[in-house]
Amino acid sequence: MINNDIAIKVEHVSKSFRIPQQRRNSIRERILSFSKKMSYETFNALEDVSFEIKKGEFFSIIGRNGSGKSTLLKILAGIYTPDQGSITINGEISPFLELGVGFNPELSGKDNIYLNGTLLGLTKKEIDKKYHQIVEFSELERFINLKVKNYSSGMHVRLAFSVAIHANKEILLMDEVLAVGDANFQVKCYQVFEDLIKAGKTIIFVSHDQSSVEKYSNRVLYLESGKPAFIGGPNEALSQYLGPDFIKE
Amino acid sequence: MLAKTDLKMRYQGSWLGIIWIFLKPLSIFLVLNFVFSHLFFKDNPNYSIRLLLGLILWFFFSETTTVGMNSLISKANILKKIFIPKWIIIISATVHSALAFFFNLIILFLFLFAYHIYPDMIDISLFLLYIILIYGISLAFSFFAAPLYVRLRDVNQIWEVLLNVLFYASPIIYPISAVPPDVQSILYVNPMTLLIEHSKVVLIDSAVPRFDHLLIFIAIFIPIFFASIWYLKKSSKNLIENM
Numbered sequence: 001m002i003n004n005d006i007a008i009k010v011e012h013v014s015k016s017f018r019i020p021q022q023r024r025n026s027i028r029e030r031i032l033s034f035s036k037k038m039s040y041e042t043f044n045a046l047e048d049v050s051f052e053i054k055k056g057e058f059f060s061i062i063g064r065n066g067s068g069k070s071t072l073l074k075i076l077a078g079i080y081t082p083d084q085g086s087i088t089i090n091g092e093i094s095p096f097l098e099l100g101v102g103f104n105p106e107l108s109g110k111d112n113i114y115l116n117g118t119l120l121g122l123t124k125k126e127i128d129k130k131y132h133q134i135v136e137f138s139e140l141e142r143f144i145n146l147k148v149k150n151y152s153s154g155m156h157v158r159l160a161f162s163v164a165i166h167a168n169k170e171i172l173l174m175d176e177v178l179a180v181g182d183a184n185f186q187v188k189c190y191q192v193f194e195d196l197i198k199a200g201k202t203i204i205f206v207s208h209d210q211s212s213v214e215k216y217s218n219r220v221l222y223l224e225s226g227k228p229a230f231i232g233g234p235n236e237a238l239s240q241y242l243g244p245d246f247i248k249e
Numbered sequence: 250m251l252a253k254t255d256l257k258m259r260y261q262g263s264w265l266g267i268i269w270i271f272l273k274p275l276s277i278f279l280v281l282n283f284v285f286s287h288l289f290f291k292d293n294p295n296y297s298i299r300l301l302l303g304l305i306l307w308f309f310f311s312e313t314t315t316v317g318m319n320s321l322i323s324k325a326n327i328l329k330k331i332f333i334p335k336w337i338i339i340i341s342a343t344v345h346s347a348l349a350f351f352f353n354l355i356i357l358f359l360f361l362f363a364y365h366i367y368p369d370m371i372d373i374s375l376f377l378l379y380i381i382l383i384y385g386i387s388l389a390f391s392f393f394a395a396p397l398y399v400r401l402r403d404v405n406q407i408w409e410v411l412l413n414v415l416f417y418a419s420p421i422i423y424p425i426s427a428v429p430p431d432v433q434s435i436l437y438v439n440p441m442t443l444l445i446e447h448s449k450v451v452l453i454d455s456a457v458p459r460f461d462h463l464l465i466f467i468a469i470f471i472p473i474f475f476a477s478i479w480y481l482k483k484s485s486k487n488l489i490e491n492m
Contacts, residue, residue, distance in 0.1 A: 017490065026403040074489075078332035081486045101330040119331050 006090060007171055007202040008053040008076065013085035015046040015071055045071040046082070047226045053219075055091070055170075056200040060213045060234065062241050063223035069206045072223070073097060073173050076204065091170035091202070094120055098175065100160030105149035109140055112148050113163055120167035130166045137188070138162035154181055165192050171202045176209075210238060274308045274353055285422055293424065295453055298364050302452060303421035303445050305353045310383050310441055311412050312346035317391025318398050318408060325492045335485045336478075339391050347384065361452070368452050375451045375458075379444045382466070385474055386440050392477035396484035399491055415439055420446050440466070 018040040046068045053059045061069045074080045075087065077095040102119045103112050113134055117127040127134075135144055138158045148156065157180040180189060197203065197216060207213055213220060213234055220237035222230040230240045278301050286296045293299075320342035321328065321335060328338070361368065368376070398404045419441045425433055436442045443466055447458040 027401050027407070028403055030401075079329065079489050095331055097330045102327045119327065119333070 004090070005055050006052050006088075007055045007057070008090070008204070009088040010052070010076075011050050011086050011088075013046055013049045013072075013075060013082045013087060014044070015068075015075060015080060015082050016042050016044045019043055044226050046075070049085070049223075049226075049228050051221055051228065051231055053202060053204065055202055057218045058197055058203045058205065058216050060205045060207065060217040060220045060237075061223060062207070062213060062220060062237060063229075066225075067223040068226040069223055070097070070175055073175055073204070073206055077173055089171070092121070093171045093173060094164075094167055094169040095173045096120075096164045096175065097173065099157055099164055099180070103148060103156070103160065106147060108147055109135075109144040109151070109159055112159065116160065116163045117167055120164065121169060122167050134162045134166050137165070137192075139185070154185075157181060158185055161189065165189075165196075168196060168201060171204070172196065173204050175206045210242070214238060271352060271356060274304055275356070278304050281422055289423075295364065295366075298360050298366070299424065299449050299453060300422060301357060301360055302449055303419065305350065305357055306379075306383060306445050306448060307416060307419060307421055307441065308353070309346060309350040309380075310387055311416075312349065313343045313384065313387035314390045314394070314408070314412075315405075316342045316346055317387060318394040318405060320391070321395045321399055321488070322492070328489055329492060335396070335481055335488070336392070339395050339481075340388070343384075343388065343391065350380075366453055366455075368455060372451045372455055376448055379448045379451075382470065383441070383444055385470060389470075389474045389477035392481040396481060396488055399488055415441060418442065420449075424449075437462075440470075 019042070049068075049072065061072060063069050071080065073095075074097065075082050076089070077093060077097060079095075079097075100112075100116060102115055104115060107115065110131075113131065114124070114127055117130075117134075118124070122130075135141055138155075138161070140155055140159055143151065143155060148159070151159070161180050180186070193216075203216075205213070205217070217234040219232060220230075220234045221228055222237045222241050230237050281304070282297050282300055285300070286293075317339050320339045323342075324338050327333070328335075394404060394408065418436055418439045420436070425436065425442070425446050428436065443462060447463065450456050450458040
């Protein structure tokens with residue numbers, strides 16, 4: 001049973017990857033090395049992770065590189081299946097694991113808005129409705145019919161961010177997706193971000209940006225090599241993560 | 250949407266655009282027609298139109314199975330970032346070949362009329378059933394092969410060879426009556442044999458094909474189709490991790 005004000009419930013989730021010593025992903029290789037035993041090295045990306053996220057909560061996940069943050073997000077997004085444990089999700093998820101997924105450099109900015117928007121779970125009608133907002137936010141009115149391969153990288157991320165931010169559902173998964181572009185645009189990004197929080201969206205945020213984690217989070221999960229080392233307020237979590245020398249500014 | 254992008258990608262920038270769809274089967278048709286209708290099947294009046302029909306159906310099958318098999322791998326960059334049901338990716342990849350097939354059908358019917366062959370409604374509806382079955386077996390194959398291809402990266406090469414074998418094992422360049430009866434029954438192991446042969450019978454001869462054969466075919470096809478859906482579902486788990 002899931003309580004109605006719980007957005008995500010993760011129970012005892014474990015995930016491990018098998019790293020074969022020798023890759024054998026073709027029939028030819030399988031036949032040739034039939035007699036030899038497969039040797040694997042198992043890498044435990046996540047071990048017995050449990051937590052609950054309430055609706056409207058801003059939940060951050062921190063930890064060092066390779067501690068399983070992104071694996072956890074991918075499991076939440078349904079891309080990976082956990083080896084053990086279960087996940088209950090109450091509401092629709094927008095996965096922003098990366099900006100501009102499916103962007104096609106050969107297509108125009110306009111086509112890419114539709115493509116990316118669809119991938120992020122919008123219907124064509126919804127995109128039609130939001131199209132002008134998206135273009136306006138990205139400040140790319142003049143270039144919207146240009147092929148994306150001719151965009152500068154700044155324009156590229158602005159467009160991607162604009163689509164992402166307009167494709168928001170009840171639960172947002174963000175992997176280092178926060179502020180992009182020039183200083184001016186970044187201010188706008190933070191603005192929308194705060195609006196999203198005010199609008200009561202549940203946000204799961206993976207970042208190395210300590211100040212954002214500290215500023216926005218209600219709760220923080222600190223992962224240490226796949227195991228949850230700490231769940232609680234942002235200050236304690238950050239001081240655990242960064243060591244006792246962490247001093248609050 | 251994915252299919253639309255694929256189409257745009259494929260043909261944008263080339264003014265020949267749609268023409269490419271026709272060009273491939275048509276050019277092969279011309280070559281084969283030249284070789285075989287002059288050398289071997291001189292006394293077969295409708296040889297060319299039979300060849301064209303067989304080729305068009307064959308291309309539909311080979312293109313659909315090939316893109317279907319490659320679909321998951323070629324969309325790996327998206328699948329690794331966003332959850333999309335695998336069957337959507339596979340089906341959207343096959344839309345293009347279905348469209349190309351549709352255009353080729355127009356050519357086929359122009360040829361039919363040029364040969365003064367006017368199939369009636371029953372012929373056409375039976376032909377439609379065969380088309381649906383071809384699409385069905387192509388999809389079933391893709392549901393098996395696409396996840397398999399993620400794990401075993403030489404499946405595509407095996408299929409390429411098999412396609413070549415199956416091409417000659419289908420009554421495309423020769424009429425099935427040209428082979429001895431005991432070889433015929435071996436040829437019927439190839440699903441395309443029955444579908445192509447029956448299509449020829451209904452569309453060109455306007456005759457009634459063997460319904461018992463068709464029923465057996467459908468009786469085998471349906472469980473295989475459901476098995477492929479089940480397999481795709483089962484193998485979708487842990488699929489992305491292997492990409």
